Amino acid sequence: MTKEKKTVTNWEIKIDEKNLDTFIDNLKACGAKKFSIISVLGAFRTGKSFILDLMLRRLQTQEKWLEGKIEGESQHYFTYRHQEERVTTGCWVYSRPYVVNGIAMVLMDTQGLFDLKTPMKINQAVFCLSTLISSYQILNIQNQLAENDLGNLEFFTNFARSAIEINNETAECAVDLDTFKFQRMEILVRDYLHYDEDNTDFSTCKEKMKEFLKTTFHFNNNHDAGTRARILEMFEEVTCFGLPHPGKCVTKKRWDGNLSQLDKEFVKIAQDYFDHIFSQDPVVKRALFPGEEMSPDLLKIYITNFAEVFRSGELPEAVSVSHAFAKCIHLSAKENALSEYENKMREFTNTTAYFEPNELEKIHETALEDALGLYEAKSKYGQNEDRQVIRTEFQQRVDRLYGEYKKLNKARISEMLSWLAPFVLVAVIAWVVDKMTDWTCDGVIAECDKLSFVAVWVYTLVPLAIAGFSYDIYNKKGTTTMYRSLSGLVSEVATQGTDYYYKVFGHNRTKKSKKD
DSSP states (O other): OEEEEEOSSOEEEEEOHHHHHHHHHHHHHTOOSEEEEEEEEEBTTSSHHHHHHHHHHHHHHGGGTTSSBOOTTOTTSOOOOSSSSOOOOSEEEOSSOEEETTEEEEEEEEOOBSOSSSOHHHHHHHHHHHHHHOSEEEEEEESSOOHHHHHHHHHHHHHHHHHHHHHHTTOSSOOOTTTOOEEEEEEEEETOOOSOTTOOOHHHHHHHHHHHHIIIIIITGGGTTTHHHHHHHHEEEEEEEEEOOOOGGGGSTTOOOBGGGSOHHHHHHHHHHHHIIIIISOOOOOOSSTTOOOOHHHHHHHHHHHHHHTTTSSOOOHHHHHHHHHHHHHHHHHHHHHHHHHHHTHHHHTOOOOOOHHHHHHHHHHHHHHHHHHHHHHOOSSOHHHHHHHHHHHHHHHHHHHHHHHHHHHHHGGGTTGGGHHHHHHHHHHHHHHHHHHHHTTTTOHHHHHHHHHHHHHHHHHHHHHHHHHHHHHHHHOHHHHHHHHHHHHHHHHHHHHHHHHHHTTOOHHHHHHHO
16 A cells, blocks of 8 residues: 655655555445554564464454465465565555454554664654554564664654644644544564463453553553653553464474464464454544544545655654644545535435526535535634635535536436427327328228227327426426427437337447448
């Protein structure tokens, strides 16, 4: 989804637009109204992609997730290899979400941090992007939590906080920093060695890791200048869990991915852990700011704008991130306002009736007023100049929509009587039948007399009906509209009559026109 691109002297972060569109379309198509974005973040070569592959298999195959082999280099999985070189660059999202209990599960992988090649600023950018996009951030660590892990967490929390404070200085509606929090941060300790061999059920392991977290975060809280306290303040929930080593097999280069060779204790705990994430305690992605409603389109806005902030590969100033926050809110407000406008215009779009220009304009003005009110209410965060730019884009989009509605309405004039075309054709056939019976069998065969009688009534009543409907249009819409609707009826009769002629006599109209 996002890629890290290296030139000779510079690094960039770019979005793969095609892949992003595919992912968003799949998220919409899965049918779930809620989604959870589970991101695994951590140091270089600590098995993030491997654990994500196992998660993916659990989502895909449920009880059969341990059958067969894991395909670390398959395009259908997160890529990992038995080597020292980094594999994942940037942020990768599995394009297909899997729905569990009505919630779409989205898995996100990130490049390994703190390798010898990637600048620290890129590492920090990936860290920031992952936390902004995800709802369930898993910090993958080896054996124990290092101070540099906490330092990077604190850096981002301070960075985000500064960006919000900058926007609050000029916003009509400030964000309450006491209530603004990211969702769940979970510290996943890999190759954890301290579970009791005789008691490795999930609840017992979870309680043991609570003690680990308490020791790590609270016992040392007075010795780190408030780092841990600031981290806890920026997340709704900070949790911890540990997974034992998956077994000696995974350390061997010749291992072919056979899952049956994984350590049994690891398999048991991992399965319970995955089920906890997906079904027992999922974290539904929530909008970052008040007044927004989380949706796939809003997620796309987040990804696009946040990636743009970090595009240069240089860590931006907090003011740049604050502008990205504000733009996300303004674009979301614009989309909501456009939906409001289109909903209000359904009085026009849900019918095929023609509206007088002044009637359509009145509907448009009412819909526009309501939509602008909604935009103003939902876009109070950020500077007024930035809001006005998106407001102008909204107005231009509405102007284009209204132009299309007017064209559609104008076309409806000729369609006001076109529904009568089949009846006209029946009347014409009835007239032909009546004349044929007049010359052949009227007065001789009783059935012919009856057929002729019915035919006369048909081709008499249809013109009377047309006259009646035309008079009604004349009274309501005027002479011009009446004549244009009659012209449309004649055109539709000619079109349908020609089509029926070719169908009845077996001619292919298209082929004939090509020969000509």
